[in-house]
Amino acid sequence: MYVRDAKNREEVWLLDHIESMGLDDTAFRSRDYVVAIDEVSGEKAGFGRIRVHKVDAEHEDERAEVCELTSIGVLEGWRGQGVGAHIIERLVEYAGDEGFDTVYSLTGESAYLAQFGFRRINEKQLPEPLQERLSEKRDRTDPDAVPLEVEIDRFQMPNRLREAFKQASEQREEDGTDETAEDFGIDPDTATYKYDTGR
Secondary structure: OEEEEOOHHHHHHHHHHHHHOOOOOOOOOHHHEEEEEOOOOOOEEEEEEEEEEEOOOOOOOOOOEEEEEEEEEEOHHHOOOOHHHHHHHHHHHHHHHOOOOEEEEEEOOHHHHHOOOOEEOOHHHOOHHHHHHHHHHHHHOOOOOEEEEEEHHHOOOOHHHHHHHHOOOOOOOOOOOOOOHHHHOOOOOOOOOOOOOOO
């Protein structure tokens, strides 16, 4: 299992899963995403995004951008195996590589992100574009969203999630696909069949 940058050709796949999971697709750009891939099967297991927002810098030496961790999704068969954790780790690394000191997230999943060092902050502490974004997100996709932040150098990956990710494999449910006559609205006690031999 590994996490890599999304490719342009994965745009439709990303949008389909973002929609089916009810995630935020505002200002969608596939190049902002990373995708978790199973190296054995080549199957995609999950995805996530870092979104960069412009801010008005009061001083020339201030950074005029902030970054937001958003739209983290793990496909059902891959959940509970550290896939989401590694997507988050890769995105935080990306933010650090781009020179950001802090990553923000606006989510109703604050307990999940807390294990990585994210902490809840007051809405008034959010940079201005993220205050507006929080309001939009609550209206559109996540009514329980709260503001969180983590300093890049304080991000931590729990060991149990690192180990789970090394062993991750798709968990397919046994779906009992043995179809019966009743599945097609046929009463088996009264039905006759085209090739019924009468035995």
